[in-house]
Amino acid sequence: MSKNEYFTEPNLIPAQPISDIKPPSGPQIVSPVQGPPEKKKPKMMMILIHAVAVVLILVGAIYFFYSSNQAAQQAKADAAAISFLMDKTAALETTPIIDGSDQTEGGTVPPADDTPAVSTLAVIPTKTSDTIKSAIRSQNTAALEGYMASSVKVIFADTSEETRTPADAISDINSLSNPEGLAENYWSFSPTLFNHTDTDFDQYFLENSIIGKNVDGNLIIFNFNSVGKINSVLIDLNGVVI
Numbered sequence: 001m002s003k004n005e006y007f008t009e010p011n012l013i014p015a016q017p018i019s020d021i022k023p024p025s026g027p028q029i030v031s032p033v034q035g036p037p038e039k040k041k042p043k044m045m046m047i048l049i050h051a052v053a054v055v056l057i058l059v060g061a062i063y064f065f066y067s068s069n070q071a072a073q074q075a076k077a078d079a080a081a082i083s084f085l086m087d088k089t090a091a092l093e094t095t096p097i098i099d100g101s102d103q104t105e106g107g108t109v110p111p112a113d114d115t116p117a118v119s120t121l122a123v124i125p126t127k128t129s130d131t132i133k134s135a136i137r138s139q140n141t142a143a144l145e146g147y148m149a150s151s152v153k154v155i156f157a158d159t160s161e162e163t164r165t166p167a168d169a170i171s172d173i174n175s176l177s178n179p180e181g182l183a184e185n186y187w188s189f190s191p192t193l194f195n196h197t198d199t200d201f202d203q204y205f206l207e208n209s210i211i212g213k214n215v216d217g218n219l220i221i222f223n224f225n226s227v228g229k230i231n232s233v234l235i236d237l238n239g240v241v242i
Helices: 040-094 126-138 141-147 166-176 200-206
Strands: 149-157 160-163 188-189 210-214 219-224 228-237
Touching: 126 141, 126 188, 126 210, 141 149, 141 166, 149 166, 149 200, 160 166, 166 228
Parallel strands: 149 228
Antiparallel strands: 149 160, 188 210, 210 219, 219 228
16 A cells, blocks of 8 residues: 555645625624623612611701700790799788788688778878878868779778768768868877777778877778778767777
8 A cells, every 4th residue: 555545635625715705694692791790789778878867867856956946945934934933922022911900819810891992001192191181171072082992991980881982982971071160170180090999990090091080089091002092981970999
């Protein structure tokens, strides 16, 4: 066997020109190039954390505002209560204290019906006092009406007690008219309290009372309300009080 029989050159296919190469027919599936996976979960977690933080801050701010508002309102209420209590304390300090002369044998305050219409003692101006005394001395009792309250308690020591209009009270006072021809000293008015024997009338002898007594022993006492108007008149025609 010859050498050429065992070693033959392979059958070579002649090269095909590039211009004759055609792309394969039919749809072509192109696999996309896959990159590294996106990290979405950590990003969403950060957004959620930020949202929760914002909500917590808003809730804290609302609670702080509400608490501050409540505290301010409570402070105002406390200040008003303190002011009210201070006013009540001041009023109690200026209220006259009832002494033993205003009490009964059992140590209790007399009923309201036995108490004249006299409250906190007013300071009576000298001019007012002089005018009232002059009206009694001169019998010009009509001048008293301008110094009276809208209602006046008139007490006749031995008979009755009534609440009267100023005009009716003046009519009652006229029962003490001076006899004609008597001198002006028919009436005397004492700046101090007269001695009296009937303790039922203690309540009418006050520090600002105007007390007059005539030579016949008749007595008149003017008392005043808290603004200085005559609100009670005690008349004694029979020497019951003194």
